[in-house]
Amino acid sequence: xxRLRQRLALLLPVAGLAGLTLVSPPIASSSIDSAAKGAxxxxxxxxxxxxxKVSWEAAYALIKRQKSGMxxxxxxxxxxxxxxxxxxxxxxxxxxxKYLGDLFGSSKGSKSLQSTIDSSIPSSSSNxxxxxxxxxxxxxxx
Numbered sequence: 221x222x223r224l225r226q227r228l229a230l231l232l233p234v235a236g237l238a239g240l241t242l243v244s245p246p247i248a249s250s251s252i253d254s255a256a257k258g259a260x261x262x263x264x265x266x267x268x269x270x271x272x273k274v275s276w277e278a279a280y281a282l283i284k285r286q287k288s289g290m291x292x293x294x295x296x297x298x299x300x301x302x303x304x305x306x307x308x309x310x311x312x313x314x315x316x317x318k319y320l321g322d323l324f325g326s327s328k329g330s331k332s333l334q335s336t337i338d339s340s341i342p343s344s345s346s347n348x349x350x351x352x353x354x355x356x357x358x359x360x361x362x
Contacts, residue, residue, distance in 0.1 A: 254286035258298060259305035262323075263316035272322040299323040 258279040265275035283298045293301070303320050306313045 254283050255301035255305045256309075257286070258283040259302045259313060259316070262302055263306065263313040263319065266319040266322075267315060272319070275319075276323065 261282055262275050262279035265278060266272070279302060280295060280298050283301060284292045287293050302323060306316050306320060310317065
């Protein structure tokens with residue numbers, strides 16, 4: 221009877237780990253799907269005349285909410301995911317390549333975005349970062 225308990229004590233954790241490895245692949249494909257969906261939203265909105273900020277917020281919201289778990293996707297990683305999806309299949313996202321630079325801060329509107337960010341930070345904030353610490357190219361610092 222004792223041997224049976226010892227065997228069960230060893231087999232149950234191994235079986236649990238085997239079960240977790242079977243569950244992992246759908247999670248990986250989920251991030252690919254969310255990247256493609258995010259790219260589709262971003263490119264569709266930009267090609268229909270929406271600005272970077274509105275398009276980015278919609279795409280990032282989708283990517284961020286598609287991921288399960290405690291940690292959410294960072295804005296910088298989401299931008300990379302969108303870029304990878306567009307580069308992987310450029311035929312699906314026609315003319316989207318010209319908008320990808322905006323994801324990384326190389327748009328002409330970066331100064332207006334920076335002024336929007338600066339004005340949205342309350343002056344009485346307890347945050348030690350001041351608006352002079354921000355640069356135009358550091359769009360995803362948080």
